[in-house]
Amino acid sequence: MGILGLTGYAGQELVRRLVRHPHLRLVAAQSSGRTGAGARRLGEALPEFAAGAANAPVDVGLEIVPGAPEAMLAARPDVVFLCVPHEPALEWVPALLAAPRPPRVIDLSGAFRFSDAALFEHWYGVPHSAPQLLAEAVYGWPEKNRALLPAARLVSNPGCYATAANTALWPLAQSGFLGAGAVICDAKSGASGAGRALRDDLHFVELAGNCSAYGLFQHRHTPEIAHHSGLPLARLTFTPHLLPASRGILATTYVPLAPGVTAEQVTESYRQAYAEAWFTRVTGPRLPALHGVAHTNYCDVGWKIAPDGRQLIAVTALDNLVKGAAGQALENCNLMFGFSPAAGLL
């Protein structure tokens, strides 16, 4: 396998998981970012995998090269994980897939999450340079699209917020349980969701003890949530917040229930939707918290219904770097290649 974007937080988390995976070996790593600048070997870039131990679980001497898709292809990986923003992903994905013996591609960016190029262009503000691939890209949320993965050539890994919100919304929308009125998802995320790039608001002194909302009415995961849950975009309000924590997303979703929907029906809807999911846990009235999912690939969902039965509040929790990024990517990889679904993920 190959990784583009090794030194970002998603790339790092992926390497952490690889060392536990029985069937994957890292053969190519590229990094063009400023983080870990100067590092030329994997062991220098990722302190957790520093050289020195008698038996390092990963090739700490693997050369990290900035560069073009050709260099990656030269190592002949079976699968390439793109842990970079949508702009480089738009360049790399077509290039990789156009190779004579193309690797399969798992793209963690937002570049291929919509089937509609216009929707992408509206929310991301840039033209989509590879619209011909949108139809075949599989949205890699195994809870919904498990069956499509074995044959997928290009998997678009979901956004972290979108996974958290849709875990709450998709079963209800699918069951027709949504009543009239706005659906509101108020999400709280740890700072690694914003990446390793330096920003004033991510300085330790600025974020420790702080909390703020951002991206009101504008966050790019809003249409992604609607697109993949089946909720009309106009009915959804999504508001992310920055938490003084390193990792994790807690999403509190307020859903008007259709008249007559019972608590039993809601429970049944969730249980059935996730009966086959390895990594989504239905906790019912016991509400999840970040600590129950930190450093794991689980997404937990719990909920309460108002005494008058007209509103449901679902709380979902996941680790943005694992189920929200690298872990889910690896889960997708496992399902694409027929490995054990949990390989490398426990």
Place this chain on the structure above:
Amino acid sequence: MGILGLTGYAGQELVRRLVRHPHLRLVAAQSSGRTGAGARRLGEALPEFAAGAANAPVDVGLEIVPGAPEAMLAARPDVVFLCVPHEPALEWVPALLAAPRPPRVIDLSGAFRFSDAALFEHWYGVPHSAPQLLAEAVYGWPEKNRALLPAARLVSNPGCYATAANTALWPLAQSGFLGAGAVICDAKSGASGAGRALRDDLHFVELAGNCSAYGLFQHRHTPEIAHHSGLPLARLTFTPHLLPASRGILATTYVPLAPGVTAEQVTESYRQAYAEAWFTRVTGPRLPALHGVAHTNYCDVGWKIAPDGRQLIAVTALDNLVKGAAGQALENCNLMFGFSPAAGLL
């Protein structure tokens, strides 16, 4: 002045402010809690005011006595701050006010926040043993009730969440700007809001990096918000969350706007409502964060309106121990006695 509940977080914060106040002197302090157990002098109970410096700004030798209202009354304070839960407050307030020369009382608990004893009993689950005082108790939110404070004998200091939510809601409700549909307040609070009592979920290892929702459809500040903002209780959903931070509340309030309400009207409503407020700052489209108000008595309110004009999201921020508790209590005290409104509060 006297303080009941010296060693809790609100009591501590009050002492911190007193040392900067030109007109108040602490003459009696009582503490029945387990925190600071064994401490017999103010300087032992509050590390910030430890003896040792040449010139301590507060009487570090002041004796802390567990005990009855009589001991407090013996010191003849002009005003007593009750920094204790509602149960002891229900005992102390009538006892203090029944003294021959009663002190004025500022109660930081929830005991006297409703004019209706039945509402209290429903949400607090205990009988109200002093209903005769409910009519005269002034709800000490200066933004709304400034004019009532100079004559008040008993001031009921607002709940921390209620102040944050009502700063967002009251102007809109008063102006008739609320449209149909649910009003949702999703609030995030630092851990000091839960007090100093030891709890599993407040252990550092459990809370650092964690976040969780609690009290869904059940939190006692829900009816307080409705009662004092003018919003019908049935329309309000209030959900508090526990943040991995020591202090501060960030409340994100989702409000359906009535048809035709303009952005200018909203701005004007907020500006007018708080034109005379010393400590509420209207920041408009610049959304507040906890750091802008931490360790201050300010409550900041900012907001955005959806592109289709049908929803407003207001974000309010305050320090739960200052504007949400001890600071607002001191602000009320200043207004009751005619001191400068900001005395001790900068």
Place this chain on the structure above:
Amino acid sequence: MGILGLTGYAGQELVRRLVRHPHLRLVAAQSSGRTGAGARRLGEALPEFAAGAANAPVDVGLEIVPGAPEAMLAARPDVVFLCVPHEPALEWVPALLAAPRPPRVIDLSGAFRFSDAALFEHWYGVPHSAPQLLAEAVYGWPEKNRALLPAARLVSNPGCYATAANTALWPLAQSGFLGAGAVICDAKSGASGAGRALRDDLHFVELAGNCSAYGLFQHRHTPEIAHHSGLPLARLTFTPHLLPASRGILATTYVPLAPGVTAEQVTESYRQAYAEAWFTRVTGPRLPALHGVAHTNYCDVGWKIAPDGRQLIAVTALDNLVKGAAGQALENCNLMFGFSPAAGLL
């Protein structure tokens, strides 16, 4: 295998590692503590292993029983990990080893770390009730005692601080590089080192942003460091500090160097001492930090020598719950049973 003390932080960490271990299965778990009180099944006690997912990696229904060694023995574990303080360990170890077909025992407490009962009694303040076992107990620091583990019946797992300090000191002491004068180890530990029991100083609000020293001249790991590094106790000063972090120990050790010791000799001493260690990494002049070892079983050691060559400062870092407790216990178990040294530890 069996675990006594399932719900403490070391017990939890052990379960987290077991799910990745190919050869170990949990057959008995006991917990007498107050944490997780009321939980009767593993899935209730440890939120990370909550029931709900289609395929839980551990038997979430395993019953947790408070109780006596007999109940543990009834499940016939091959090995029992004691994740409890020294008092219960002193009761359990002899009872387990006296069984007809005794399990092997890995004791994470301080009960069997000295060969000398009097030394234990002096520093722990209680009589040693099983002195007959001290001679056979193997001090489970694989870096030093790897060869003794395959035959060990009772392994005494090292203290977290002792592992951090001895990683710095043992090679130097063994090589005769210590000069005259005091050796000072100034260690900083995250809060999980103090356990899950509730304490005022571990309340989130008290510890966030705080730092303090404790146990000056009195900490029980002081004689353990001396005993196993070969340093005379009288020359060692050990001072632990509490960090506002959940996990990890950073130890800064100040060592006077004997005249004539060269930088090359020091490097060679460290490299040779840890040449066969799977989990100690010699980083040389690149000083380790907590993040490089958090959630891993690595202990990193780096150092600098003063320009005049008379003093060496070594910095060691480990995760107190992994290499400092459960991870090292599992490493010992792997070596005792001939499993791959890293099984469950990556």
Place this chain on the structure above:
Amino acid sequence: MGILGLTGYAGQELVRRLVRHPHLRLVAAQSSGRTGAGARRLGEALPEFAAGAANAPVDVGLEIVPGAPEAMLAARPDVVFLCVPHEPALEWVPALLAAPRPPRVIDLSGAFRFSDAALFEHWYGVPHSAPQLLAEAVYGWPEKNRALLPAARLVSNPGCYATAANTALWPLAQSGFLGAGAVICDAKSGASGAGRALRDDLHFVELAGNCSAYGLFQHRHTPEIAHHSGLPLARLTFTPHLLPASRGILATTYVPLAPGVTAEQVTESYRQAYAEAWFTRVTGPRLPALHGVAHTNYCDVGWKIAPDGRQLIAVTALDNLVKGAAGQALENCNLMFGFSPAAGLL
């Protein structure tokens, strides 16, 4: 008064204190840094002082100008605080003092802390461009140099680490209590000590839960500690560490005691040294922690002596932005101008 470096952490803290000061008014503020870039008014640069409240305690409209000393002088401040690094301070101090009616200057940088230009040049690695001012610069540690402040034209405010270390060392050195052997100061600092400039290691995700040592044998406060405590530089080892906290320094200082020095003599030495200090508190065997001094101008010092009487460990705590920077600068200002020593500092 004027401030150069308004938007750095020391500048911010100074403004926070000014609003409580009865005699000082900010008439000029300059900022050349990238933080708060774009802000043109004080109220935009410092969120705590945002415009909006009815009665702001500071002139939120004060224009912030990047620029030259002339602009500062044009506002005719009586005193200028330089909250910038040593390079700009070396330019500004001579320029300000050369004005026809020069303001008094309090320099928070390291530019004028040594009487010896060569010492500065060796440790700071740049030539000293104003050596003629070194002789008259008063080292602004009021505990030692209180008497020199009223006449001082130029005050060099001490380094944060130096104040923490010297609070422990100066009384002992002055009393002749230091025995043979190395004196080791192991200091731990919150992140604001490193300033607001963005750095990889100050990113929230990198620092939360982390701890590391830095600057071994090289930190510039080493000679400052020796210079002002009277300890020979060759005997001092100073090692700073970065804590996952926003503010505060905890210094643990290991001192060999001269033979025959008694515990009573040590206590008397500390008590006498700080008998007149407003802001240094001698806590004796009760060891200080960061929380006891956070957001205050206090420096606390406690200690323990080894059972054999040969070593003393002193623990000192202060807030690096207050007693370690802006607070001590204001304390110096108060003493220079004859204001109450605690004005603005409670």
